[in-house]
Amino acid sequence: MAVNRRKSKAGRRILAVGAGLATVGALVAAMPAGAGQSDDGGHGTNGKGWGRMVDVQLLSFNDLHGNLEPPTGSSGRLTRLKADGSTELVPDVGGAEYLATHLERAREGHRYSITAAAGDMIGASPLLSGLFHDEPTIEALNAMKLDVSSVGNHEFDEGARELSRIQNGGCHPTEGCFEEGKRFEGAEFPYLTANVTDEKSGKPLLDPYFVWEKDGVRIGFIGVTLEGTANIVSAEGIKGLKFGDEVETINKYAKVLERKGVKSIVALLHEGGLPASGAYNYDCDAPGAGAGISGPIVDIAKNVTPQVDALVTGHTHQAYACTIPDPSGKPRTVTSAASFGRLYTDTTLTYDRRTKDIVRTAVASANHVVTRDVGAHGKITKLINRWKALAAPIANRPVGHIAESIENPIDVYEKPLGNLIADAQLAGLSPADKGGAQLALMNPGGVRAPLTLGDGVVTYGEAYTVQPFTNMMTVVDLTGAQLVTALQQQVSGANLAAPKILQVSKNFTYTLDTTKAGADRIVVDSVRLNGEPLDPSKSYRVAMNEFLTGGGDGFPVLAAGANKLVGASDLDVFIAYLTANSSPAEPLRAPAVGRITVLR
Structure with missing residues (x-):
């Protein structure tokens, strides 16, 4: 069943991720033809080749909140730390058209590249997306080739039933289809809800994990949202659901993945931290930085099993690419890319084909600004203009x-x-x-x-x-x-x-x-x-x-x-x-x- 899930809905069920737990399955990326032997002594340059050690690129972002058009005011700015220790504002950043272009360019030259998100892709959205119950944002994420996302608390703004529609498709239950002759197809990527379970059955609302595979390289993703979601969304929409402990859930499914032979694991966690500086390029691991990051993510990261190789986080709308020691004391990468599509994180995961695990000492990560000095992505621009025309009579x-x-x-x-x-x-x-x-x-x-x-x-x-x-x-x-x-x-x-x-x-x-x-x-x-x-x-x-x-x-x-x-x-x-x-x-x-x- 090695079907590219972007070509077929059936592709959503390529890998079994807990039969009967949900209606949405996971992706196995199609293996490209003509893959050759690396010429660098066994270590694939930028993930190329068939050597023992290959570099897997992980592109990630979080808390997009339906910001398809470039955010304005303070929402469209970042703070940058200068070499002399002072800070400056970086204006005019973000926008789905530019995020898509940056992601596309970042993938160039990388044989193994995964794009993941840590929740709140939708919800609390500007009118262009919110007026249409975030269908435009899901279409845009599909076009950006997002592979997988955890759910955030805002994915529950309209309740669990609406989240299921967002995943599986179908026209809105009360407002119908927004474009004549067009049915909403749903997300082409799996939303993961490992710690969101039915109170009676104990089964996850959607898939708890996802396994990405290419050329025999396998990386598992476990998706969880913050345990306190029930305190920050409307109670009616999540009636009958339980939000479990993040650490316990991640550790549980890390064992499940290990039993399935998946030893390289990334947690997508919609909970985050607070770096000591608001600058996107602040080095929280620098000598003298002290406690470079605080907040809920610190205790979570310190207790998540060492089987997990990296944590992609969100919720706090902060920017960081830090290391926090795992329970064995070994440094582990923890990242967040601010919010509203202003940043994306590029993390290199060096995969050992023999052990099937990530070489943790080789992990590198950095946040990159989504500037608007690149060409707008034509497919996203066309999508935005289409929805703007529908929204214009109300929006203007x-x-x-x-x-x-x-x-x-x-x-x-x-x-x-x-x-x-x-x-x-x-x-x-x-x-x-x-x-x-x-x-x-x-x-x-x-x-x-x-x-x-x-x-x-x-x-x-x-x-x-x-x-x-x-x-x-x-x-x-x-x-x-x-x-x-x-x-x-x-x-x-x-x-x-x-x-x-x-x-x-x-x-x-x-x-x-x-x-x-x-x-x-x-x-x-x-x-x-x-x-x-x-x-x-x-x-x-x-x-x-x-x-x-x-x-x-x-x-x-x-x-x-x-x-x-x-x-x-x-x-x-x-x-x-x-x-x-x-x-x-x-x-x-x-x-x-x-x-x-x-x-x-």
Whole structure:
């Protein structure tokens, strides 16, 4: 059954990866004709030849989030570390047309090349992809010749059934086919869900692993998403699913692969770390770098079995190519390529044909910038233009005007755009017949892109890119004590290691003391609404999206709200605010910061 899976749907079932576990199988790459003996003494140059040692190129990326068109503002920039230790901005990076060209060029001269991803390819996408339930992005990934991907938490934004459709194809269950006479064919690459299982049967939702093979070189991939996915996606869409421990799952399937004779293994893990520098080219292994990387990936990497030769990670949107010791103390490569298609990682895995394993000491890895000074990939450009034509009547409708870019920086607690969205939610839900909200709370992860000035006109498509989830807004009763607990949960419990600072509406203020630890970082007697201290026993009407109302992002106290009223979607509320509060003559400016006082 050595069929190229890009030529036939049947090719998805070439290698058995646990019969009966899922409907999607794995790829065996077709063996090229005329393969010859290497002339370099047995080590294949750039993976060429039939010598004992061959170099396998692993190209990888993560957290694309449906960014087909070049991302704008801060989302389209990177930070680069200069030789003198200072940093500079690298503008105008990313875009699927350019990512595809860079990947194509990187593969040149490499007989053995695999392209893999670490999740969040879709979800929280700009309108061009999100309006069509991310079918355009899957088409683009197929065109980029992606071989395999783990699932991320955002692959579950529309629930498990929709993820199954994304994998297997078929028209949308309620909106139908988006183009007359065309049926969505689904992903030509396997999505791997080793640690996402049915609570009753214990079977993985989709394939747990995938084996790539060419000329007898075999490399196994195990795909997992973060164990905490259930805390950051809508509960309804994942009902009946269990998200297992990442380390236990990877170790389990590494043994399965070993029993099948696959000794070279890569884990595709949608969980990540935080490098000590935000520069994409920071060397976290450099002498004197100390703890060059921190975060969840460190403990995971230190406990994943030495049978796994490399970890490709994501989720934190950071850039790194580090080594973290495995349980035996041996260095092991751990990589991440930031987000939005701005980088790709090129890793060389030297494969020993005799042992069938990776020579770990020979592994090399580096991140490369997806610049826009290369030719756009024609196939992707054509795809983008096709979908843009379908989206144009909706996407180009003006909904507001701005006088300046309103940013969403990732490195500050209080964000101008977060303030604007919280103000919009308060304005939309404060009328008595809309819920009577007295304040609004917005989760920072729900703000997906900045509002970039451009010509000053904000279109529906740009507003959608900022708020792509279309969460319904709610208003609930919370006591003053519960509100203080919510603020404390920003920096404790599930959010202790990586705080999630809620964006708050105007006239709600408090102090965050970063010199303290855990819940003590919130200065309780500093919390004010309209200048008055909160009354612990008094009820307040609080506007939030349904994700937060369900306790998402590690805020269980918010799920205890009473007297819930469901309103319009967050996107509709945002657009209504932009329209009502801006005009060509009086464009909107960024709200001032200062609602959260930070002590350092």
